[in-house]
Amino acid sequence: MSLTDPSGEQYVRLRGALRRARGVMARDLPWTGSSPWGVFVSETMLQQTPVSRVIRYWESFVTAYPSPSDAARAPVGEILEGWRGLGYPRRALRLREAATIMVDEYGGRVPDSLESLRRLPGVGEYTASAVASFAFSRRVPVIDTNVGRVLARALANRSLRPAEARLEASRLLPRDDVGAFNQSLLDLGAQWCRPQPRCEECPVRRVCAWREAGGDDPATTSAFVSRPQARFEGSERQRRGLVLGSLESAPLSFELLAQRTGLQRSDLERVVGALVREGFCTLGEDGVAWPTERSR
Structure with a gap:
């Protein structure tokens, strides 16, 4: 299937199906309709x-730091402490x-x-598009896995290159209510169009190009679709x-850190050393601790 005309049949069918199924697909997310800062966080x-x-x-963070100025004033260690357990703490520093x-x-x-x-630090193509769409109603596609x-x-029934995926996502967008439409696409992919798809329960199954045509799953090699991650157990990230x-x-x-973590001294x-260089902690005569620097 080749898609070139945004007013063509498959675009129209999928747009309509997504809009009709919005109530069924919508997840109750606390940041929906929140402030631009809440969306950014x-x-x-x-x-x-x-x-x-x-x-x-998210609920704890925006309660503690309801505005950018609140987060900017907070000590680094305090921000990292609130992030503890969420993973990828570099995001907290960039935030x-x-x-x-x-x-x-x-x-x-x-x-x-x-x-x-x-x-802005830590903001890539997806995050910028998501904030622009959900916080400011900009007419931009939001493409994650x-x-x-x-x-x-559902749209193309073929593996897409990155430029093709961006183009098709842009052509699929409606003229208005773009933020809600982008959220519907995310909701569909997260709940039904998963790596192991739930096609029989999918609310847009009647207009899905792949389901109609059959054949191998085109998403397995398509742009923006994540591949299996490296093993976490025993990794440096762990x-x-x-x-x-x-x-x-x-x-x-x-x-004490060795006792708490179970790591060998050389690994520890x-x-x-790496965490200190990256600003995640401090190392002094008394040991290792959260950083206490306050920017303003």
């Missing part, structure tokens, strides 16, 4: 982390850096253009998480 936390894990952290830029350059507000959003599967299966999960505001000796010294 949610999209940062959702990078490589499932919704079910993010909700509790605080982004909040500082918002205060310094945007009057304490989240910028509303794709270009400005992309210049969930939407990548929907595009390959070791880093063990150290960060053990830290406190008061310094901990290497001996290597991991702590």
Whole structure:
């Protein structure tokens, strides 16, 4: 199937089916309809982390830091402590850096253009598009691994290259209510058009190009669709998480850290050295602790 005309039949069918099924597909997400800052925080936390894990952290974070200025003023260690257990803590540092830029350059507000959003630390193509769409109703496609599967299966029934996926997603967008439409695509991919699809229960199954044509799953090699991640058990990422999960505001000796993490001294010294260089913790005569620096 080749799709070129955004007014063509398959675009119209899928747009209509998504709109009709919106009520069935919509997830009850606490950041839906929240402030631009709330949306920005949610999209940062959702990078490589499932919704079910993010909700509790998001609620705690926006309660503690209801605006960019609140996050920018907070000590690094305090931000990291609140992030503990969510994973990928580098996102917490980048989020605080982004909040500082918002205060310094945007009057304490989240910028509303794709270009400005992309210049913020920790913000890539997806996060910038999601914030622009959900916080500011910009008419831009929002493509993650969930939407990548929907595009390959329901719309095109073929594996798409990155440029093709972006083009088809743009052509699929309606003229209005774009944020809600993008959310429907995400909801569909997260709940039905999954790696192991639930086709018989899917609310748009009657217009799915792949289901109509049959054949091999086109999403397995399509752009934006994630591949299996490297093993976590025994990885450096696991070791880093063990150290960060053990830290406190008061310094901990290497001996105590070794007891808490179960790591060998050589592994512990290597991991702590890397975390100190990256700004996740401090190392002094008394041991290892959360950083206490306050930017303003």
